[in-house]
Each structure stands twice: as C-alpha cells, then as structure tokens.
Amino acid sequence: MSKQIVSTADAPAAIGPYSQACKLDGFIYTSGQIPLDPKTMELVNGDIKVQAKQVMENLMAVLDAAGADATTVIKTTCFLSNMNDFVAFNEVYGEYFKENAPARSCVEVARLPKDVLVEVEVIAHVK
Numbered sequence: 001m002s003k004q005i006v007s008t009a010d011a012p013a014a015i016g017p018y019s020q021a022c023k024l025d026g027f028i029y030t031s032g033q034i035p036l037d038p039k040t041m042e043l044v045n046g047d048i049k050v051q052a053k054q055v056m057e058n059l060m061a062v063l064d065a066a067g068a069d070a071t072t073v074i075k076t077t078c079f080l081s082n083m084n085d086f087v088a089f090n091e092v093y094g095e096y097f098k099e100n101a102p103a104r105s106c107v108e109v110a111r112l113p114k115d116v117l118v119e120v121e122v123i124a125h126v127k
Contacts, residue, residue: 001025008065011058012036015113020062023126028066032079032121033058034113043114048085051117052092059122060096068124073102079119083108089118 006021006028014020014031021030035044035054038061044054063069080089086106094101102122112119 006062006066008061010038010061010065012038012041015041021066023066026126027074028063028068028122028124028126030059030062030122030124032077032119033062034116034119036114043116048080048082048088048117049092052089052120055118055120056092056096059120063122063124066124067126069127070096071100072127073097073122073124075103075123076105077121078104078106079109079112080106081109081112081115081117085117093120 001024004023005019006023011020018031021028033055035051037044038058044050060070080086
C-alpha cells in the first residue's frame with residue numbers, strides 16, 4: 001500500500017512543506033496542530049484552555065477526514081510552552097479521550113510555531 005495524503009478544509013492548511021496527515025497501512029500520522037482557526041488561518045487568542053480546544057478540534061477534523069476519530073487514537077505527543085499549564089491542558093485534552101485514553105508523551109519545549117502555547121500530534125488507526 002502506498003502513502004496517502006490526508007487533507008481537509010476543516011483544519012488549518014499546511015503552512016509549510018508538510019501534509020495535515022498521512023495514511024499508510026491502516027494508520028494515520030498527523031502533523032502537529034496549533035491553535036489556528038481553519039477558516040481564517042489566524043491564531044485563536046486566549047489561555048491554554050482556549051488554545052488546546054482549538055488544537056483538539058483541528059486534530060479531530062483531520063482524523064475524521066482520514067477515517068478515524070478520538071477512539072482510534074493510539075498515541076499522542078503534546079508540546080507545551082509552559083509545563084505549568086499541564087493541569088489546565090489535561091482538562092481540555094481529557095474531554096476528547098474520555099475512555100481508553102491513548103498512550104501519550106507531554107513535554108515542555110522552548111518555543112512553538114507562532115509562539116503558541118500548545119501543539120499536539122497523533123497516531124491513530126483507521127476505523
């Protein structure tokens with residue numbers, strides 16, 4: 001099976017030489033999503049909860065376009081600009097993974113694109 005590119009207008013368009021996601025052998029690998037509004041391509045202003053919600057909505061749109069959803073996510077990697085936001089981020093993140101949460105890594109990084117507070121990427125299985 002060859003790699004398939006996943007693209008949807010319901011998530012921000014790629015702002016560089018990458019795809020929103022790639023599908024291969026029944027798995028979906030998303031690019032990291034930041035809190036961009038897909039309609040305006042502008043950053044969503046607000047605290048970590050506001051930004052995390054937009055990131056998760058963007059990811060859910062990409063997963064949907066790829067034939068997956070939150071229940072098929074196997075692994076997430078979460079990047080926070082400040083680990084002090086961990087608890088607030090978890091509150092939002094947990095709304096999307098209520099049962100059978102995926103494996104996860106969550107790290108603080110020095111800087112994220114456009115100086116956002118959060119970026120998340122996922123690996124999922126096709127439904």
